[in-house]
Amino acid sequence: MREAQDLRAGNTLKIGDDLFLVTKFTYNKGARNASMVKMKLKNLSTGSTTESVCKAADKFEDVVLERRKMQYLYSSGDFYTFMDQENFEQMDLTKDDLGDALNYLKEQMVIDVVLYGARAVGVEMPINVELQVTYSEPAVRGDTSGGKVLKDAKTETGYELQVPLYVNVGDVIRVDTRNGEFIARA
Amino acid sequence: MRFSSIDIICSVVDNFGDAGVAYRFAREFRLVHPACRVRLFCDDLKPLSAMCPAIGANVAVQETGGIVFIDSMRLDHTLALRLGPSDVVVEAFGCVIPHAYSAALLPSASAWINLEYLSAEAWVAGYHERRSMLGTAGPKKYFFMPGFTEGTGGVIVDSAVERIKQLLPARRTELLEEFLTPFGLSAPMEPTILVGVVFTYLRGFDSLLRAVASTCDGAYLFVCGELSKTGMASTIRRMNGTFTANDHGRIGRTHVLFPPFLPQERFDALLCLSDFNLVRGEDSLVRAIFAEKPFLWNAYVQENQYQLVKVKAFCDTFAAYIEDVEECARYRSLSLAFNTPNGKTAGEGTEDFSGFLGGLNKLGHATRNMSYFMARNCNLVQKFNDFLSRLP
Numbered sequence: 001m002r003e004a005q006d007l008r009a010g011n012t013l014k015i016g017d018d019l020f021l022v023t024k025f026t027y028n029k030g031a032r033n034a035s036m037v038k039m040k041l042k043n044l045s046t047g048s049t050t051e052s053v054c055k056a057a058d059k060f061e062d063v064v065l066e067r068r069k070m071q072y073l074y075s076s077g078d079f080y081t082f083m084d085q086e087n088f089e090q091m092d093l094t095k096d097d098l099g100d101a102l103n104y105l106k107e108q109m110v111i112d113v114v115l116y117g118a119r120a121v122g123v124e125m126p127i128n129v130e131l132q133v134t135y136s137e138p139a140v141r142g143d144t145s146g147g148k149v150l151k152d153a154k155t156e157t158g159y160e161l162q163v164p165l166y167v168n169v170g171d172v173i174r175v176d177t178r179n180g181e182f183i184a185r186a
Numbered sequence: 187m188r189f190s191s192i193d194i195i196c197s198v199v200d201n202f203g204d205a206g207v208a209y210r211f212a213r214e215f216r217l218v219h220p221a222c223r224v225r226l227f228c229d230d231l232k233p234l235s236a237m238c239p240a241i242g243a244n245v246a247v248q249e250t251g252g253i254v255f256i257d258s259m260r261l262d263h264t265l266a267l268r269l270g271p272s273d274v275v276v277e278a279f280g281c282v283i284p285h286a287y288s289a290a291l292l293p294s295a296s297a298w299i300n301l302e303y304l305s306a307e308a309w310v311a312g313y314h315e316r317r318s319m320l321g322t323a324g325p326k327k328y329f330f331m332p333g334f335t336e337g338t339g340g341v342i343v344d345s346a347v348e349r350i351k352q353l354l355p356a357r358r359t360e361l362l363e364e365f366l367t368p369f370g371l372s373a374p375m376e377p378t379i380l381v382g383v384v385f386t387y388l389r390g391f392d393s394l395l396r397a398v399a400s401t402c403d404g405a406y407l408f409v410c411g412e413l414s415k416t417g418m419a420s421t422i423r424r425m426n427g428t429f430t431a432n433d434h435g436r437i438g439r440t441h442v443l444f445p446p447f448l449p450q451e452r453f454d455a456l457l458c459l460s461d462f463n464l465v466r467g468e469d470s471l472v473r474a475i476f477a478e479k480p481f482l483w484n485a486y487v488q489e490n491q492y493q494l495v496k497v498k499a500f501c502d503t504f505a506a507y508i509e510d511v512e513e514c515a516r517y518r519s520l521s522l523a524f525n526t527p528n529g530k531t532a533g534e535g536t537e538d539f540s541g542f543l544g545g546l547n548k549l550g551h552a553t554r555n556m557s558y559f560m561a562r563n564c565n566l567v568q569k570f571n572d573f574l575s576r577l578p
Contacts, residue, residue: 015319026312028313029488030302030305031303031486036313038313052316052317053316054319
């Protein structure tokens, strides 16, 4: 059993008789130190997706599916093509399959692709990824005196997040893929 | 869905907040659905008894005001079976449902709803009315998220408070006398003498008392809750104030009054009678808004000062009702300072309250606007009913 707060996109759960792949995962802190989790789940038998919420401490039966190291090659239309690093077999995933991973996915990146039977059903990103900042508001002298310590930024993958004032365009930053937050400048 | 019975289950975590909200919810739900059986399960009836003296603190099962109160610490399988299941189960604030209830009653319910804590944060709307994948073998479980916008579950509009407000201002003096007479005081006739409620977590009040002394001709401050009382008593001693009695301190023209624990309706009335309110926790924040008087919120302290995130989110919401930009910035700045803990001791209290006390008219106007909007668009019990009616 695994607590909901320890899950992340790419994990698989068994709920009732069905297997679900977590494609999006959001953690929010509630009051009194209680927290909640929102997940987008894909039913691996039917392919349907559903959104579910739960307490962060709720327990789920997790299932470990086969994973293969694959390199992300390119996207074409709705499909994202990956290549197995051992046998060079190519497999396609859709935007829905990738969920949150799209925020961090760069061409040539090698990641774990989750397989259900012989079918690729999702990916599990590494906990940290390095991304280059392509846009960021300039820091203005005096910003911190108003209590402002973070500013908006955009990465090479198009992902928008908050970064500290000292981060500039062109910097490479480490991002936590579990919560999408800035960790440090790489 | 059709329903004729509802069980509300709550736990007492530390103070009175969780049980107080559950009780308020039960009372309002009962008013809207007089034919519906309403039961409140709580693992400690003492706080409920303090808030409503008609509730016995040591009774396993009792009915008061049309609500059945059950001491869930005494709930065993036999009692659970005797009580029988209800159509709707409300798990208040993610509390742990008693084992006997989970085993004997929960599987027969039609809907299981987690009523969460109130927050002004934007993510709340994304969780509201969402289904949890838990409980697939029993009733479907949903999250109901209180909040300050139409896209959330709203806040509890207490009809008793609305009745008190209707009595004001015609009977303010008379009602205020009820609170002041035990201290040998009369209601002030001069508008320059302020009445305030101080109900916060542990802190010092030096700067508050100095600001009160410099902005008005005198004040009556009602200090409620043990933590506020401790902090205020230290402040009075530190500032060389005097105590005319254990429950009555004085600094210059400011009378600092320590009333005994007030039942819920009395506390709500006091908030309505005051000129300003300093309140703590989520339920008192809502009561302060509906009291329509200027207020400052002391949020429950969380790890890594996470309460500041909650306070910022609330200030963002409240800002929409404050017309004066400078007043809005001052209020936000004071709110953040007021919620930044000064170590583990009460400290001296260094916040600048002069802007707050000088802006009571503008803040009062903003609070009335917020109250008006919330009462009409964010009534939690109405929203809860709508939600139940939409369930299959």
